[in-house]
Amino acid sequence: MKRILIADDHEIVRSGLRAIVETRSNWIVSGEATDGEQAVALALETRPDIMIVDYSMPIMNGLEVSRRLKALRVRTEVLILTMHESEELLTEAVLAGIRGFLFKSDARKHLISAVEALLDGRPYFTNVLLEKLLHDYRANKQNRADMLLTSREQSVVQLIAEGHTNRSIGAILKLSVKTVETHRASAMRKLRMSSTAELVRYAVRKKLVSP
Structure with a gap:
């Protein structure tokens, strides 16, 4: 049985994600967190195989959650959910050791595939995002004046x-x-x-x- 932890500060989103996860008979939701601090605590307690984590959460965002788990040597793969198309966010996610990245709008269609990929040890990044990032990189490479926050x-x-x-x-x-x-x-x-x-x-x- 594969254990999945869901972290999002909106109950309706957590319910939707739980419903999708529970369509698989060999997957179980091991817990739900409403902020980043609680997500880390539940991960330490339940040791899930996969964490589905909203990027924009109170206290600690999804990237900080992944960084904390990595520092604590928790062997859980993190799937970041986000509403935002951002080259900077994807870059920071990869640097934080995250191997899964999915738009919330794509969750209904692609969540199962994303979790399956991570369970098999494969990364999962939505194609739409990767194509947009490549386009944006080419468009902005020559004139990028803003300094990025880590x-x-x-x-x-x-x-x-x-x-x-x-x-x-x-x-x-x-x-x-x-x-x-x-x-x-x-x-x-x-x-x-x-x-x-x-x-x-x-x-x-x-x-x-x-x-």
């Missing part, structure tokens, strides 16, 4: 926008306060911002948090 900087910005202090961010991400401050300053420098309010607006615009 996944850790995005996690810090997300938590700032959720109202966490540097100390609580450090506790959540297992970083020192000084390191959090460094990531915060780096993000603000790259984004050319000078206030927390600007970071919050950026996080809402990039859908790191809900408005």
